[in-house]
Amino acid sequence: MWNKHKSHFIILKIHHGTWSFSFPIPLFIFDDLLRSLLDLVVVGECFTTRLKLPRIAINTLLQFLAELRQLGRWQMADITICKDQVSVSFY
Amino acid sequence: MDNEKIKILEMIQNGTITAAEGLELLKAMEDHDNKSVDASNINGRFIRIRVSSGEHTKVNVNVPLTLLKVATKLADVGLKLIPAEARQEIEQKGINLGEINFEEIVQLIDAGLVDGKLVDVDTDDPKEGRTKVEIYVE
Numbered sequence: 001m002w003n004k005h006k007s008h009f010i011i012l013k014i015h016h017g018t019w020s021f022s023f024p025i026p027l028f029i030f031d032d033l034l035r036s037l038l039d040l041v042v043v044g045e046c047f048t049t050r051l052k053l054p055r056i057a058i059n060t061l062l063q064f065l066a067e068l069r070q071l072g073r074w075q076m077a078d079i080t081i082c083k084d085q086v087s088v089s090f091y
Numbered sequence: 092m093d094n095e096k097i098k099i100l101e102m103i104q105n106g107t108i109t110a111a112e113g114l115e116l117l118k119a120m121e122d123h124d125n126k127s128v129d130a131s132n133i134n135g136r137f138i139r140i141r142v143s144s145g146e147h148t149k150v151n152v153n154v155p156l157t158l159l160k161v162a163t164k165l166a167d168v169g170l171k172l173i174p175a176e177a178r179q180e181i182e183q184k185g186i187n188l189g190e191i192n193f194e195e196i197v198q199l200i201d202a203g204l205v206d207g208k209l210v211d212v213d214t215d216d217p218k219e220g221r222t223k224v225e226i227y228v229e
Contacts, residue, residue: 078151
């Protein structure tokens with residue numbers, strides 16, 4: 001499962017006082033979820049025209065994820081307020 | 092990098108390596124330089140948001156311009172999803188959502204017309220201390 005796509009993770013780090021938490025989220029989870037949703041929406045479009053905008057939105061989100069993967073390693077956000085720290089990075 | 096080239100030339104002069112070996116080393120170094128330049132091109136430019144308030148608050152957000160271009164498409168879709176009633180309310184306040192062209196804004200930044208600092212605010216409050224907000228393209 002981990003080798004399904006080239007490894008790209010969102011690393012979420014949270015520091016709160018002495019408590020620290022790091023959570024890696026694989027990007028392909030979102031990728032697979034959106035692709036499955038897109039399939040459902042495409043099927044749904046046969047019955048209603050109201051799903052056109054969601055289809056465009058999902059396609060754009062997939063494009064967004066593809067762009068994220070091309071960027072490689074980078075830090076998106078690092079927010080420190082007093083002793084609390086939240087950082088979001090891509091690997 | 093120039094120091095390393097000089098060292099290679101000195102090694103040739105001292106007879107530590109042959110001229111052919113030195114040439115190969117120099118070529119390898121040049122290839123390495125070219126690859127480094129390509130890598131920086133891939134990374135592209137970032138919109139950097141820096142906020143510091145007093146001694147304890149620091150915000151550091153980096154958004155690649157390539158990502159922002161895709162995000163503009165999402166923003167366009169998002170605008171279309173706003174209910175008609177809410178849209179009318181906003182328009183009554185003098186904001187025409189249809190006229191907002193996100194792509195044009197990103198294109199202007201990308202073309203370098205708005206290069207450098209986009210926002211630079213520096214305030215000094217006796218209670219909260221110094222607050223500095225910077226948004227720039229790098």
